[in-house]
Amino acid sequence: MDHFIYQAESLFAEQCPVAKLAEQHGTPLYIYSRATLERHWHAFNNAVADHPHLICYAVKANSNIAVLNVLARLGSGFDIVSGGELARVIEAGGDPAKVVFSGVGKTVAEMEMALELGIYCFNVESAAELEQLNIVALRMGKVAAVSLRINPDVDAGTHPYISTGLKENKFGIAMEDAESIFLRANELPGLAIKGVDCHIGSQLTEITPFLDAMDRMLALIDRLAELGIEIQHFDVGGGLGVTYDDELPPQPDVYAAALLERLGGRKLKLIFEPGRAIAANAGIFVTQVLYLKENSDKRFALVDGAMNDLIRPSLYSAWQKIIPVVERGGYTQSYDVVGPICETGDFLGKDRQLNVQAGDYLAIRSSGAYGFTMASNYNSRPRAAEIMVDGSNAYVIREREKLAQLWQGEQLLP
Numbered sequence: 217m218d219h220f221i222y223q224a225e226s227l228f229a230e231q232c233p234v235a236k237l238a239e240q241h242g243t244p245l246y247i248y249s250r251a252t253l254e255r256h257w258h259a260f261n262n263a264v265a266d267h268p269h270l271i272c273y274a275v276k277a278n279s280n281i282a283v284l285n286v287l288a289r290l291g292s293g294f295d296i297v298s299g300g301e302l303a304r305v306i307e308a309g310g311d312p313a314k315v316v317f318s319g320v321g322k323t324v325a326e327m328e329m330a331l332e333l334g335i336y337c338f339n340v341e342s343a344a345e346l347e348q349l350n351i352v353a354l355r356m357g358k359v360a361a362v363s364l365r366i367n368p369d370v371d372a373g374t375h376p377y378i379s380t381g382l383k384e385n386k387f388g389i390a391m392e393d394a395e396s397i398f399l400r401a402n403e404l405p406g407l408a409i410k411g412v413d414c415h416i417g418s419q420l421t422e423i424t425p426f427l428d429a430m431d432r433m434l435a436l437i438d439r440l441a442e443l444g445i446e447i448q449h450f451d452v453g454g455g456l457g458v459t460y461d462d463e464l465p466p467q468p469d470v471y472a473a474a475l476l477e478r479l480g481g482r483k484l485k486l487i488f489e490p491g492r493a494i495a496a497n498a499g500i501f502v503t504q505v506l507y508l509k510e511n512s513d514k515r516f517a518l519v520d521g522a523m524n525d526l527i528r529p530s531l532y533s534a535w536q537k538i539i540p541v542v543e544r545g546g547y548t549q550s551y552d553v554v555g556p557i558c559e560t561g562d563f564l565g566k567d568r569q570l571n572v573q574a575g576d577y578l579a580i581r582s583s584g585a586y587g588f589t590m591a592s593n594y595n596s597r598p599r600a601a602e603i604m605v606d607g608s609n610a611y612v613i614r615e616r617e618k619l620a621q622l623w624q625g626e627q628l629l630p
């Protein structure tokens with residue numbers, strides 16, 4: 217069920233009229249739906265309810281502490297990639313014992329923080345990181361639970377910038393090195409082997425690459441058993457895609473059922489790290505049209521939101537649906553929807569059929585994931601406010617940045 221729907225001509229977020237939120241809080245504005253976040257999380261959790269599992273929401277997709285708190289209240293675990301994300305999880309009331317720590321470049325300070333807090337597992341991505349983690353754990357008198365992220369060398373069939381499971385990508389340990397590095401991990405007194413991990417990319421719309429990766433990982437798990445290394449969990453990563461336009465990615469239940477079937481009778485606990493599938497369609501980005509303009513035969517709608525707020529269209533040529541907040545109906549024309557930033561690449565959408573006037577609000581759909589988290593202050597633009605709606609209530613979960621925050625921490629020369 218979609219929680220961003222029109223009632224008469226007016227777009228609602230759950231029971232809140234979006235135009236009213238935009239007037240009250242200003243634009244550009246992110247709006248998230250609590251009901252959608254919860255429904256998406258439950259879709260994963262229910263899909264594997266009968267099998268030992270942990271859903272570790274990928275914090276990078278949307279790390280607002282209110283979003284994390286909504287998921288923590290459901291019992292979610294979290295997939296983090298930095299000390300900053302770990303601090304957010306703790307601030308949001310998340311349980312460190314349900315945290316997996318991914319990422320290719322964990323610092324000593326981040327390892328110490330995670331060991332101190334007692335996270336569930338480190339997803340180790342190289343032999344060098346393994347040695348470092350062992351040293352840190354021994355120095356602290358702790359044993360670090362580890363899983364090795366293996367690069368299964370499968371083509372995820374997604375955008376090259378968000379494909380992570382090919383040999384040439386920087387992520388994970390090459391499959392051919394996996395056994396020797398597991399054997400090494402087994403020798404190190406500061407480490408306890410818990411699992412294997414893979415993550416092959418993001419916005420996958422087919423099941424086949426997941427299953428190919430799983431087959432390779434299960435074969436590895438069997439070879440490790442022969443070497444006397446018992447694996448307790450298999451972290452399948454995230455990556456399940458969403459509908460931005462007309463993609464039809466498998467629903468979490470179909471995806472999970474296919475993985476469980478492949479698992480056969482194995483008792484391995486499954487860890488999932490979904491980010492986009494939980495957050496993307498739980499959010500919209502609302503912007504106001506400042507000016508309409510025509511250059512030769514091109515029509516532009518200049519809006520107050522920009523690539524610093526939502527970079528996916530500029531960075532990946534990603535397509536996200538742009539809809540009016542209040543429908544005018546009638547005659548539409550083709551517009552490039554562009555922001556005020558001094559970059560040709562500053563667009564939110566190209567060639568969109570719209571009937572708009574200056575002052576109208578537009579909503580960019582599917583903006584709940586990799587929207588605000590990738591925002592910057594480029595062109596000294598304060599970052600947008602974020603709202604969470606819950607039925608007919610709307611809460612400011614992050615205030616719009618104030619101008620003075622732009623130079624916070626900066627110093628004049630004496």
Ligand SMILES: Cc1ncc(COP(=O)(O)O)c(C=O)c1O
Pocket residue numbers: 274277295318319415417418419453454455456489490491492493
């Ligand atoms: C290790 C890891 N886990 C999980 C995710 C979340 O991916 P997605 O948002 O595609 O589910 C990512 C990002 O792609 C990642 O790098």
Ligand SMILES: N[C@@H](CCCC[NH3+])C(=O)O
Pocket residue numbers: 276378418419528532585586
């Ligand atoms: N930021 C990317 C996804 C990258 C996933 C990070 N592991 C996007 O917006 O599609």
